[in-house]
Amino acid sequence: MRNINTILFDLDGTLLSIDMKAFEDIYYSHLAKSFSTLMPPEKFMPLLSGAVKTMVQNTEEKTNETVFLEAMVKEVGENLPLFQAQFTHFYQTGFSRLKEAVHKNEAIHEALATLKDKGYTLAIATNPLFPKEAIDQRIAWAGLKKEDFAHISYFEESHYCKPNLAYYKEILTKLQKHPEECMMVGNDALEDLVSGQLGIKTYLITDHLLNRYDVPIEADAKGNYQDFLSFAKTLPPVAPQ
Numbered sequence: 001m002r003n004i005n006t007i008l009f010d011l012d013g014t015l016l017s018i019d020m021k022a023f024e025d026i027y028y029s030h031l032a033k034s035f036s037t038l039m040p041p042e043k044f045m046p047l048l049s050g051a052v053k054t055m056v057q058n059t060e061e062k063t064n065e066t067v068f069l070e071a072m073v074k075e076v077g078e079n080l081p082l083f084q085a086q087f088t089h090f091y092q093t094g095f096s097r098l099k100e101a102v103h104k105n106e107a108i109h110e111a112l113a114t115l116k117d118k119g120y121t122l123a124i125a126t127n128p129l130f131p132k133e134a135i136d137q138r139i140a141w142a143g144l145k146k147e148d149f150a151h152i153s154y155f156e157e158s159h160y161c162k163p164n165l166a167y168y169k170e171i172l173t174k175l176q177k178h179p180e181e182c183m184m185v186g187n188d189a190l191e192d193l194v195s196g197q198l199g200i201k202t203y204l205i206t207d208h209l210l211n212r213y214d215v216p217i218e219a220d221a222k223g224n225y226q227d228f229l230s231f232a233k234t235l236p237p238v239a240p241q
Contacts, residue, residue: 002180004201005238006150007115008171010186011126011135013208015112016142017105017225020208026098034090038082047075052129056161064128065156091133102141107225109143111232116148119238123151125171125184127191128158151175162191168198183220185228190215203228 009015012023031048032041039047051071058067073080115122126135132154139146146152151174153167160167172179179199186192187204189211196202196218204222211217221231 002178003239004181004183004235005119006121006123006175006177006182008123008125008168008182008184008195008200010184010188010192010205011124011138011142013187013210014185014192014205015108015124015144016138017103017108017207019101019103020210022101023098026101027095030094030097031090034094035083035086038079038086039076047072050075055129056164058160059164059166061159063156064158064161065131068155087131088133091131091137095134095137099141105142105225107229111225111229112144112148114229114232115235118235120235121150121175121177122148123171123175124149124153125151125168125186125192125195126153127162127167128153128155129161131155162188163194165194165198168195168200172198189213189217193217193219196220203231 012018013020028045032044035041035044038044051068054071055064055067058064060067062070069080069084072083076083112122124139128135130138135152135154136146139152151171153171158167159170168184172182183201183203184192184195185203185205187206187208187210189204189209190213193202193204202219202221204217204219205225205228206222207224223231
């Protein structure tokens with residue numbers, strides 16, 4: 001039997017304490033406004049939603065970025081470079097407004113420091129629907145350092161999305177870990193807890209619990225941020241390999 005030595009963390013609602021409804025309201029409002037010179041919101045939002053849905057449902061070994069752009073080009077054709085440039089501009093200039101929905105979270109910081117001191121490998125297993133620029137900004141909003149994590153899921157590099165089990169298998173391959181060595185910590189009853197089907201232990205963060213599809217909650221452990229800090233303190237140091 002292998003002991004757990006690696007902790008995978010979701011980002012939004014887990015490492016980043018954020019009100020997801022407020023986040024989504026601000027995000028879609030500002031994004032639609034940003035693209036209004038290229039396409040009216042009533043057309044742009046269904047276009048974006050369709051491209052994201054295609055990306056989430058993809059099972060081919062293509063990067064999420066490739067799948068997203070292929071879906072976009074079917075709708076905007078030769079104007080794709082204009083849309084790409086506008087996405088880049090938005091994430092570099094307008095995305096930071098979403099920081100308004102972020103709350104300070106000392107407990108998760110202390111938990112991470114505790115796990116790091118004990119020798120655990122840490123990874124950010126966020127659903128890679130956003131480009132690197134946006135993910136790195138959210139990591140910074142959480143007050144975290146990228147170098148503390150052995151892996152971060154990026155839109156440009158990942159080939160699958162949650163809740164596809166291939167998403168988790170890809171992370172395990174990159175980290176060179178077996179499922180039994182890992183625990184997934186997240187706040188989404190479907191997207192994060194599905195990892196348990198591979199043999200990964202799961203911890204459900206309840207502060208920003210999401211259960212959009214009303215699935216049965218099957219987690220090895222659950223609790224709020226303070227509970228998770230207490231849990232991290234009970235874990236044994238990782239044995240030298």
